[in-house]
Amino acid sequence: MNETFTCGDHGVLVSYLYDECAPDERRTISAHVAICSACAEELTALGATREQLALWSPPDAQLGFRIVSDAAPAPALQREKGPRVLRPPQWWRKPMPAWAQAAAAAAIFATGLTLGMTRGTVGGPERSAPLQASSVSSGADPSGPRTAAVTRADLAALEQRLRAEMRTQTRTVSAPVAAAPADARILEQVRAMINESEQRQSRELGRRTTEVVRDFDAQRSDDLARIERTIGQMDATTGVEVAQQRQMVNYLMRVSQRGQ
Amino acid sequence: MTFTDDELVARSMGGDAESFNQLILRWERPIYALAYRVIGREEDARDVCQETFLRAFRALPGFKGQAKFSSWLYRIALNLCRDWIRRQRRAPVMQMPEGVEPGELIAETGPVESIEDLVSRRQLSALVEQAMALLPEEQRTAIILKEYHGMTFQEIADMQGCPLSTVKTRLYQGLTVLRRHLEKNGQLTPQLVKRS
Numbered sequence: 001m002n003e004t005f006t007c008g009d010h011g012v013l014v015s016y017l018y019d020e021c022a023p024d025e026r027r028t029i030s031a032h033v034a035i036c037s038a039c040a041e042e043l044t045a046l047g048a049t050r051e052q053l054a055l056w057s058p059p060d061a062q063l064g065f066r067i068v069s070d071a072a073p074a075p076a077l078q079r080e081k082g083p084r085v086l087r088p089p090q091w092w093r094k095p096m097p098a099w100a101q102a103a104a105a106a107a108i109f110a111t112g113l114t115l116g117m118t119r120g121t122v123g124g125p126e127r128s129a130p131l132q133a134s135s136v137s138s139g140a141d142p143s144g145p146r147t148a149a150v151t152r153a154d155l156a157a158l159e160q161r162l163r164a165e166m167r168t169q170t171r172t173v174s175a176p177v178a179a180a181p182a183d184a185r186i187l188e189q190v191r192a193m194i195n196e197s198e199q200r201q202s203r204e205l206g207r208r209t210t211e212v213v214r215d216f217d218a219q220r221s222d223d224l225a226r227i228e229r230t231i232g233q234m235d236a237t238t239g240v241e242v243a244q245q246r247q248m249v250n251y252l253m254r255v256s257q258r259g260q
Numbered sequence: 261m262t263f264t265d266d267e268l269v270a271r272s273m274g275g276d277a278e279s280f281n282q283l284i285l286r287w288e289r290p291i292y293a294l295a296y297r298v299i300g301r302e303e304d305a306r307d308v309c310q311e312t313f314l315r316a317f318r319a320l321p322g323f324k325g326q327a328k329f330s331s332w333l334y335r336i337a338l339n340l341c342r343d344w345i346r347r348q349r350r351a352p353v354m355q356m357p358e359g360v361e362p363g364e365l366i367a368e369t370g371p372v373e374s375i376e377d378l379v380s381r382r383q384l385s386a387l388v389e390q391a392m393a394l395l396p397e398e399q400r401t402a403i404i405l406k407e408y409h410g411m412t413f414q415e416i417a418d419m420q421g422c423p424l425s426t427v428k429t430r431l432y433q434g435l436t437v438l439r440r441h442l443e444k445n446g447q448l449t450p451q452l453v454k455r456s
Contacts, residue, residue, distance in 0.1 A: 010429065010432040011425055011428040011432070013432065014428045014431050014432045015428065018406065018413075018431075020412060045439050046432075046435050046436075046439065048439075049435050049439040049442060050407065050435070052384070052388055052438075052442055053388055053403070053407050053438070054407075055381060055384045055388055056385045056388040056389055056392070057385060058292065058297060058302075058305070059302050061296075061302060061305070061306055063289065063292055064288075065288055065310050065313055067281055067284070067313070067314075067317055068277070220379075
């Protein structure tokens with residue numbers, strides 16, 4: 001920057017106006033402005049223009065943007081970071097495959113059968129005691145065979161019972177797994193519908209309010225214009241009447257002076 | 261706890277969408293105001309604002325932090341505004357003038373300001389808006405960034421990709437046109453200016 005400031009250096013003037021110049025530059029311009037009325041006037045006018053600019057404010061808008069990544073992952077995430085990594089569900093929550101269910105059923109059945117047969121044939125002293133007692137009480141030969149305790153009917157009943165238990169277990173395990181995602185989906189849809197409805201209502205309310213206030217404003221402007229017009233007409237009418245009265249008074253004065 | 265922009269950016273880059281939402285909350289008003297003042301249409305300004313954040317979110321992995329996050333956002337918004345203006349030039353749409361906004365009237369009507377004062381202020385605001393619309397885009401943008409976003413000459417020069425001296429010239433020329441327009445409409449009489 002030169003030590004002297006020349007008129008017409010708009011760049012420097014703007015720096016001074018926005019107070020974005022070095023201290024010595026500022027001192028130089030201040031000294032110049034103190035003696036140059038043209039530059040002083042220009043600076044004042046630009047400052048006044050800036051004051052007017054401060055009056056301009058944008059309308060208040062409803063914003064509230066959000067990036068939503070959980071319910072509906074943003075395409076950006078998908079593209080920039082690759083496919084979203086989903087954590088696998090815990091193994092005990094997975095539905096059991098059919099072959100595993102069949103294998104488990106067979107294993108349970110076999111175990112039950114084996115246990116039943118073992119108890120019937122070998123038997124512990126605690127299990128055989130009642131049998132013994134009943135044999136004694138019925139008067140049968142106590143040395144007779146004890147293997148006839150498990151019959152075909154018993155086995156069939158056991159099989160039925162096990163099958164029924166397996167069916168119940170399968171139902172209780174698979175039902176929540178199937179129901180949970182469906183519930184979450186429905187809940188999500190309901191939430192989305194509620195949100196959409198709220199936004200629609202809010203937009204509608206805003207629009208209506210806009211219309212009402214705009215109408216009110218237009219009406220007000222019309223009324224003010226009409227009042228102004230009426231006042232102008234009244235002023236004009238009153239002025240004419242006053243002039244006529246003044247003429248009349250002048251005439252009367254002249255006539256009365258002539259009579260004297 | 262309040263995080264700085266840089267901290268929120270770092271967390272967002274780590275995959276925390278909520279941190280990015282905090283950045284949106286912090287910057288959506290200034291970006292909307294910038295877009296509105298540059299393109300002058302409320303609905304379109306809102307669209308530009310939304311698109312700015314969407315683009316920023318997509319481009320976040322490429323943000324190296326060389327500039328301030330806000331400057332980066334402003335640049336995206338200005339590019340979008342420029343695209344919008346270019347599209348409008350190619351296919352101009354008849355635009356209804358936007359009058360007094362009720363939301364603002366309702367929000368601004370305080371106990372101390374009468375409706376007359378408010379309407380008068382709105383009219384002045386509309387006049388300034390009208391005058392700003394007369395300016396070429398570069399001058400208008402320079403004035404907006406300086407007056408309403410408090411940027412330095414250097415920041416504006418970086419944003420507009422031009423030398424510092426060009427920014428000053430744009431500001432001077434823009435302010436001069438505005439001054440003449442306001443004087444013509446009786447809002448800035450030369451006598452008044454001299455007295456003040």
